[in-house]
Amino acid sequence: MTGTPPLLSVRGLTKRFGGVTAVDHLDLDVPRGSIVGLMGPNGAGKTTVLNMVSGFLRADSGTVTFDGTDITAKPTYEVGRLGIARTYQNLRMFTGLSVLDHVLAGLHTHRRSTAFGAAFFLPSERAERRRSEDQARALLARVGLTGDPTVRADALPYGEQRRVELARALATDPTLLLLDEPTAGMNTVESRHLGDLLVELRDDGLTLMLIEHNIDLVLRYCEQAAVMDFGKLLISGPPDECVADQSVREAYLGRAHAHTDEHLGTLREDRSGS
Numbered sequence: 001m002t003g004t005p006p007l008l009s010v011r012g013l014t015k016r017f018g019g020v021t022a023v024d025h026l027d028l029d030v031p032r033g034s035i036v037g038l039m040g041p042n043g044a045g046k047t048t049v050l051n052m053v054s055g056f057l058r059a060d061s062g063t064v065t066f067d068g069t070d071i072t073a074k075p076t077y078e079v080g081r082l083g084i085a086r087t088y089q090n091l092r093m094f095t096g097l098s099v100l101d102h103v104l105a106g107l108h109t110h111r112r113s114t115a116f117g118a119a120f121f122l123p124s125e126r127a128e129r130r131r132s133e134d135q136a137r138a139l140l141a142r143v144g145l146t147g148d149p150t151v152r153a154d155a156l157p158y159g160e161q162r163r164v165e166l167a168r169a170l171a172t173d174p175t176l177l178l179l180d181e182p183t184a185g186m187n188t189v190e191s192r193h194l195g196d197l198l199v200e201l202r203d204d205g206l207t208l209m210l211i212e213h214n215i216d217l218v219l220r221y222c223e224q225a226a227v228m229d230f231g232k233l234l235i236s237g238p239p240d241e242c243v244a245d246q247s248v249r250e251a252y253l254g255r256a257h258a259h260t261d262e263h264l265g266t267l268r269e270d271r272s273g274s
């Protein structure tokens with residue numbers, strides 16, 4: 001990987017909300033074909049970074065470069081078209097929509113059908129629809145969802161809804177996948193299955209950046225970690241080195257407890273009081 005430019009490169013990225021500097025001159029690289037774990041205590045600025053990279057939020061300053069293209073000011077749909085997909089911390093299932101339809105919605109951007117063809121249900125449209133459904137079913141199988149795809153997505157257990165979201169994101173055929181707490185609400189076994197799936201996706205050529213609080217998963221599945229605190233990058237590098245770093249321990253545990261290991265199973269320290 002050395003010598004290859006990173007797939008995603010963030011430089012001096014800054015976002016303020018009123019008096020809060022959510023992201024503060026952040027520099028971050030995501031190497032091609034890697035899984036990068038973005039960590040940090042609650043409120044550190046991680047989701048705001050994902051929001052800026054994916055075009056949901058406009059940066060106050062700094063740049064985001066994706067595959068050699070400056071995407072800093074690009075809107076979400078254009079960022080998506082260039083090959084970045086994301087999932088959300090809070091699930092966004094459409095009420096009443098089936099599992100299959102969620103994935104078809106992701107595939108939609110790649111379908112070549114026309115409004116005219118769809119309206120008159122031309123044979124080519126029927127064939128296209130069948131192809132899309134086959135593709136959607138294959139994607140669902142890929143993420144480990146083998147049940148009836150015609151059931152309502154919002155009726156599925158939480159962990160399975162996360163998988164639907166992943167299938168929807170994969171349906172857009174991304175180069176870079178951004179995942180905001182993909183294992184939230186999953187037990188250890190489900191989390192590890194998801195981690196194994198992420199490695200398979202990486203092996204298939206995808207690059208992934210995930211916000212993850214579970215240190216076990218970051219150590220197990222990520223080649224690189226980046227830890228934020230108060231909007232700034234504390235450290236980036238091999239996950240074991242990041243976790244062992246004193247500043248990281250202090251950020252999570254508070255200075256007084258930085259010498260203890262007791263909370264490092266899941267690094268999640270809520271400083272917001274919420």
Ligand SMILES: Nc1ncnc2c1ncn2[C@@H]1O[C@H](COP(=O)(O)OP(=O)(O)OP(=O)(O)O)[C@@H](O)[C@H]1O
Pocket residue numbers: 017020021022040041042043044045046047048049089
């Ligand atoms: N739309 C917004 N308006 C105002 N403040 C915001 C907004 N979004 C984020 N913030 C603030 O910016 C800071 C960083 O928030 P962000 O959600 O990016 O943190 P995070 O590291 O993702 O936290 P968590 O792990 O809890 O999801 C926090 O202080 C948060 O309250």
